[in-house]
Amino acid sequence: MMPRLLCIILFVLSVHSVQAIVVDKPAKHTTPLILKTDSSTVAVRYLDSTSLKAYTTLPEFQYKDDLQKDPSWWTRFWAWFWNLFKPIKINKHDPSPFLKILLNVFKYLIIALGIATVFFMVLKLAGINMLNIFRRKPTLAGLPFTELLEDIHDIDFDSETEKAITQHNYRLAVRLLYLKCLKQLSDADLIKWQIDKTNNAYINELTDSEKRQFFKTLTLQFEYIWYGEFPIDAPVFKKISTLFQDFNKSIA
Amino acid sequence: MENENFEQRTDLSKLSAAVDQIKNTLARIIVGQQESIDLLIAGILADGHILIEGVPGVAKTLTAKLLSKAIDAQYSRIQFTPDLMPSDILGTSVFNPKSTEFKFKRGPIFGNIILIDEINRAPAKTQSALFEVMEERQITIDGQTYKMQEPFTVLATQNPVEQEGTYRLPEAQLDRFLFKIEIKYPSLAEEITILTQQHQQKTTDQLSDISPVLSADDIIALRQQVRTLHVEAKLLEFAAKIIYETRNHKSLFLGGSPRASLALINAAKALAAIRGRDFVTPDDIIYIAAPVLRHRIMLTPDKEMEGVSPDDVVAQIIQKIEVPR
Numbered sequence: 001m002m003p004r005l006l007c008i009i010l011f012v013l014s015v016h017s018v019q020a021i022v023v024d025k026p027a028k029h030t031t032p033l034i035l036k037t038d039s040s041t042v043a044v045r046y047l048d049s050t051s052l053k054a055y056t057t058l059p060e061f062q063y064k065d066d067l068q069k070d071p072s073w074w075t076r077f078w079a080w081f082w083n084l085f086k087p088i089k090i091n092k093h094d095p096s097p098f099l100k101i102l103l104n105v106f107k108y109l110i111i112a113l114g115i116a117t118v119f120f121m122v123l124k125l126a127g128i129n130m131l132n133i134f135r136r137k138p139t140l141a142g143l144p145f146t147e148l149l150e151d152i153h154d155i156d157f158d159s160e161t162e163k164a165i166t167q168h169n170y171r172l173a174v175r176l177l178y179l180k181c182l183k184q185l186s187d188a189d190l191i192k193w194q195i196d197k198t199n200n201a202y203i204n205e206l207t208d209s210e211k212r213q214f215f216k217t218l219t220l221q222f223e224y225i226w227y228g229e230f231p232i233d234a235p236v237f238k239k240i241s242t243l244f245q246d247f248n249k250s251i252a
Numbered sequence: 253m254e255n256e257n258f259e260q261r262t263d264l265s266k267l268s269a270a271v272d273q274i275k276n277t278l279a280r281i282i283v284g285q286q287e288s289i290d291l292l293i294a295g296i297l298a299d300g301h302i303l304i305e306g307v308p309g310v311a312k313t314l315t316a317k318l319l320s321k322a323i324d325a326q327y328s329r330i331q332f333t334p335d336l337m338p339s340d341i342l343g344t345s346v347f348n349p350k351s352t353e354f355k356f357k358r359g360p361i362f363g364n365i366i367l368i369d370e371i372n373r374a375p376a377k378t379q380s381a382l383f384e385v386m387e388e389r390q391i392t393i394d395g396q397t398y399k400m401q402e403p404f405t406v407l408a409t410q411n412p413v414e415q416e417g418t419y420r421l422p423e424a425q426l427d428r429f430l431f432k433i434e435i436k437y438p439s440l441a442e443e444i445t446i447l448t449q450q451h452q453q454k455t456t457d458q459l460s461d462i463s464p465v466l467s468a469d470d471i472i473a474l475r476q477q478v479r480t481l482h483v484e485a486k487l488l489e490f491a492a493k494i495i496y497e498t499r500n501h502k503s504l505f506l507g508g509s510p511r512a513s514l515a516l517i518n519a520a521k522a523l524a525a526i527r528g529r530d531f532v533t534p535d536d537i538i539y540i541a542a543p544v545l546r547h548r549i550m551l552t553p554d555k556e557m558e559g560v561s562p563d564d565v566v567a568q569i570i571q572k573i574e575v576p577r
Contacts, residue, residue, distance in 0.1 A: 195574040198535045228531035230258040
């Protein structure tokens with residue numbers, strides 16, 4: 001019962017307070033608006049028709065003629081080019097001074113690149129490799145030793161061997177006999193002569209076991225005399241020379 | 253390789269017998285790896301340090317341990333770890349309260365055959381401790397120089413640098429190794445032999461059966477013999493050309509040093525001795541070129557990315573040079 005009574009009292013009090021606010025508001029006094037009429041006279045000005053006519057003859061105002069003309073391919077190219085940058089929102093017509101310089105530089109760079117491409121293509125078609133001009137030349141080693149690069153097919157073995165024997169240079173004579181042997185093997189297509197191949201490589205190339213064994217013996221003699229620098233006299237040379245002759249006969 | 257027309261100038265019979273014995277000893281446990289064993293023996297005879305590289309589990313350490321066992325000399329093993337300090341290798345000065353003096357306590361580097369396991373697990377600071385001892389066979393600590401006993405050989409093992417937890421060794425240190433021997437996976441037949449041998453093995457301690465083949469004095473004598481072997485002048489030029497070309501090759505960022513030239517000739521001499529000759533042939537130089545150079549030369553980054561190996565470049569260089577004949 002008590003809460004209901006409390007609610008009624010609160011409601012009555014709130015209604016009374018609202019009425020009091022409404023009653024206390026002061027009345028507003030309004031003044032009537034007076035409409036003023038502008039009675040001044042207007043002096044109408046007219047454009048000078050002769051000046052106007054003169055203006056229309058100036059080239060700056062020949063819009064119609066400009067529109068009729070087709071833009072040149074150069075203008076169209078640049079229009080297309082700048083159009084590519086549309087998403088970046090560069091206002092080409094009203095750029096900042098810095099941007100203006102940048103755009104100009106960019107434009108001339110593109111032109112230079114185009115010219116360079118054409119130039120390069122012309123040179124390429126002419127077969128001239130101009131790029132080598134800008135490349136650093138490889139530093140070729142000034143080798144302090146003499147390159148041998150002997151071609152066994154260019155040596156006259158018989159006369160050279162004879163000469164070496166006459167001079168009692170049996171070491172050189174054995175070397176020449178061995179090189180001649182390699183030449184004959186190469187001529188008979190039993191080995192493939194290459195400057196980087198070792199004697200063992202040639203031994204392994206021989207498929208015929210008998211020939212391989214014989215050639216192995218000759219190689220051993222050559223290696224002892226040439227790489228080992230074992231002294232050799234006439235009787236030993238004669239023995240070795242016979243071995244070489246026998247081998248050469250077997251592959252002839 | 254005897255020649256009836258010529259008598260050997262150097263008696264290599266003892267050397268040949270020792271080489272055969274070492275090979276037989278190693279072959280009892282190690283399956284295959286003939287080339288690696290030849291190079292290891294050549295390295296010992298050429299008085300060089302050897303770096304053995306391979307993926308885990310290919311018996312790098314076992315091979316090095318067996319070789320050490322085959323030589324009756326003071327053997328020392330150092331396991332390289334990331335926290336190893338130079339003083340852990342060389343030794344350190346310890347204060348003696350009784351004598352009120354510092355006394356130098358020698359590290360494990362003092363020995364004849366030093367096995368450094370997993371050498372590239374330690375950083376550059378620790379590696380630099382080996383620079384002086386590997387080249388000059390001495391160490392300098394607190395102003396005092398200590399000479400190493402002869403023979404002094406470092407056998408180091410490492411995993412390829414691509415493996416987890418490894419460091420690239422400094423170039424200066426790599427140059428001090430005579431060879432880098434790469435141990436590959438065994439073939440299928442070799443793998444089956446390994447399993448069969450392991451299955452039939454009664455004892456797990458394989459190393460206890462190994463008895464020394466050579467003494468430290470023998471090693472010194474054999475090294476002296478190898479040094480006197482003959483090298484023809486054109487072959488010296490040939491070796492020099494190979495090294496020279498590595499310095500101008502477009503695929504290489506770093507070429508071989510003069511130390512590499514010396515290593516090439518010394519190693520070729522040792523190989524010639526193993527092959528029973530008292531003179532070097534081009535085959536010896538060509539055979540030894542890749543193990544001598546592969547760790548000393550550095551590829552350019554682009555060639556490295558293309559997958560070119562140092563061995564490929566060495567082969568290219570040799571192809572360009574005429575074999576003296």
